[in-house]
Each structure stands twice: as C-alpha cells, then as structure tokens.
Amino acid sequence: MNDIKREIKELLVHGLRLQTRPEDISDTMPLFDDGLGLDSLDAVELVVLVNKQFGVQIKDMNEGKAAFGSVASLAAYIKEKQGS
C-alpha cells in the first residue's frame, strides 16, 4: 500500500507538474481546493494518468469523488480495483 501511495505522489508531482515535492504531500491531504489545490481541469488529467500508470479506470462521479479525496483514498481505490 505504501508503494502505491509513493507512486501516486510522484504521479501527482511529475504528471500534473506540481511545484512541490512528493514527500511534502501527506497521505490525508485533500487533493482538490484548499488541500493540494487541484481543480476540475486537473481531475481529467489525473484520471488519464491513473489509468495509464495503474490500469485502473474511474468511470463515474461517485467513484471519482471517493477516490479523489486524498492520496490514501486513491491508493485504497487503486488497490481494490487491481485486486478485483
């Protein structure tokens, strides 16, 4: 699980070209708005990146909202989908 979280943080920083370091992102920090500051344009890019990197497709709003809460929730979502 920690490996997935680390990979997600690197994906966020490099894939979305964030001006921060992966180690500065906490597992529970909200990804959008006041947390990491991502917006709806980033969301589309993040879904594409997650699909490319982990082979996991986020298909609907409910799944997206739950998965994109934080690094921890995204990691849990990816792990669940990869296991199913």
Added chain:
Amino acid sequence: MKKTGKQLGPMFFYLMIFIGGQRLAYLVLHPVVLAYVVCSTTIHKRLGPYVNRRFPHGSWLHKRVQVYQIIIGLGKMLIDRALLGIKPDSHFEGTFEGLDRLQDILDSGSGAVVVLAHVGTWQTAMAHLAGLNTKIHAIMAHNEEAMTKHFYEMGRSRSFQIIDAQGFMGGMIEAAAILAKGELVLIMGDRAEGGQTMPTQFLGSPINLPVAAYNLAAVTNTPIIIAFSVKTGTTSHTLKIWDIIHPHFAGREKKAELSRCVSRFSKGLQDYVEQYPHQWGNFFDIWQQ
C-alpha cells in the same frame, strides 16, 4: 395556441415539400419569415446580441433585414433536413475541405478533438465525417442531442455515438479513452454548458468560451481540429477545417495555453461570420454565458 402553432408550422412545410418539393417550400418560406420578423419581438431579442455586434453601424431597418436573412437561412436548412426525411433519395452534395489533413492525423494513429460551432449546417457536418475510417463520438448536452437525434431519425442513419455532456466530468473521461484508441471526439466550442470557461474577444465584445475541449486535447496529446460547416447552395454544403491547434501544457500554468486556444477558436468563428454572416445558428446570448 403557441404550442399548436409550433406543431402546425413544421407540418405545413412538410406538406409544401410533399406537394412541390424543396423549391415550393423555399418559396413559401419568404412570406412566412417576413410575417414572423415583422410581428415577433422575441426573434429580435434572441438575435439582437449577434446582429448588433456583427452589424454595429447598421440602421434599425438594416438590422431587421439581417434578422430576416438569418431566419431565411435557418428555414432553408430546416427544409433541407425535412426533405431528407420525406424524400431520403434527394440529392445533396457534401464536401469536406481539409479532409486529407484530418485523414493524415488519423493515419498516424492519433485521435483528434473536432471543435464545431452552431453555425451553418452543423448537424449535417457530422455526417461529413462519416466517411472517415474511424469511429466518431459527439459530446452533447440533452438539447443538442435531441435536435441531432431528430435529424437522424428523419432519414439518415446516425454515424456517431453520443457521450452525455452531463455525465461524469462532462464526458471527458470517456472521451479521453476514445482518443487513446485513435478515434474522433466532436465538441461544440461556442456554448458553455456548466464547465470552465476562459475570457476572450468575439465581434468586439468580451466572451467566455468553454475550455474543456482544449484541456482534453492537451492531456491526451491529441490535436484540435476547428471545423465549421457552410450551406454553399440549394443542394450543397461543405465542412471546412478552419484551424488546427496542438495544445500542450508545458508547466503548471494551464491558463495561458487554454486562453491561446479559445482565442484561436474565437478568431476562426469571427472569420466565419465575416464571410457567412447569415449562417449564424446561436439563438442564445453567448456573450452572457
């Protein structure tokens, strides 16, 4: 009463087409539109935002004449559409300027985002793309979907799949997967349906245009094809590729690139309405979106 009128209007024109074909329906259209333009205030309110900007120095009468010509153009397109339903074997010539450029992109294995506008024969424009050797998907809001569905139910087999613009992330996720397969995604670029917009200028006034198409193209590394349709004659229309953009986000800053894209679209649309001022199909104040 209004509802009955709305139902009787098309039926009257269907009857004219049935009796005398396109020619009779076009002929009858003129007095009907003249009466409408003289008596209705609604149509002037709806087209006023466009006509006042496109013909800023025109007199009151000149602007009324422009409204008349726009409605005549729209009426002819609706008659053509109905004609295809009533007489599916009617001959219409459709051409596609720039087809080879789009085909080259598709042959390279890339998908593409085709950005259209509510001008000319935009519904038939979609049929022009049917000849391409790829699948076509259109991101549409319910009202556009209903209009297009109606057109295709009138006699043309639909050559594309619809992605619901009110779906998850405006259909962008589904569209990204489609582009990765090297297929085409069509999006209307002139109406904001709730997504993010970016300010630019159009016909001398500030306007907010949707950025979803350009964001999608940038994140999926696919080109934007700006294409507008034109009714070129009684039985002919064409789809023209106006511009091709390759959006790319170099850093965290996306706004500058998205702004560049909406400006290119706006410039293209302005060139279009300068050449074809009476093929405007937006009965909605797009400067207020």
